[in-house]
Amino acid sequence: MLRVKELKTIKEILSKMEKDILGDLQERIKSSNVDEQRDIGDMFDDADIEQSREFNLLLSSRERQKLQQIKAALKRMDAKEYGLCEDCGEEIPVGRLKAMPFATMCVKCKSLQESLEGQVAATAEEKA
Ligand SMILES: [Zn+2]
Numbered sequence: 315m316l317r318v319k320e321l322k323t324i325k326e327i328l329s330k331m332e333k334d335i336l337g338d339l340q341e342r343i344k345s346s347n348v349d350e351q352r353d354i355g356d357m358f359d360d361a362d363i364e365q366s367r368e369f370n371l372l373l374s375s376r377e378r379q380k381l382q383q384i385k386a387a388l389k390r391m392d393a394k395e396y397g398l399c400e401d402c403g404e405e406i407p408v409g410r411l412k413a414m415p416f417a418t419m420c421v422k423c424k425s426l427q428e429s430l431e432g433q434v435a436a437t438a439e440e441k442a
Pocket of ligand 1: 423
């Protein structure tokens with residue numbers, strides 16, 4: 315299992331990522347014409363954040379995806395599922411998690427999945 319200290323480090327990486335995205339967003343809100351200038355913290359605390367008009371206007375789909383991944387990773391931490399491969403259930407090495415905090419699969423399963431996806435893509439191309 316991941317040690318508490320390691321988990322804490324990864325949690326810090328995740329919250330820094332979240333802060334960076336929200337910080338950028340805050341800047342954009344300031345310089346935009348959004349009428350309703352709510353505090354970004356309140357906005358993010360809203361349960362229906364994804365439905366928020368301001369968010370959808372100002373967040374790129376990439377950023378939105380990243381925020382969702384951050385939330386999902388934090389949720390897995392709370393559920394004590396974080397760091398386990400969702401495919402084989404083996405522990406994901408902490409080094410990998412630090413580099414890719416959203417990783418949900420171990421290297422072995424991930425590369426297997428990618429090679430399978432590659433095969434599917436290749437087959438589809440042949441047919442096309
Ligand atoms: Zn695995």
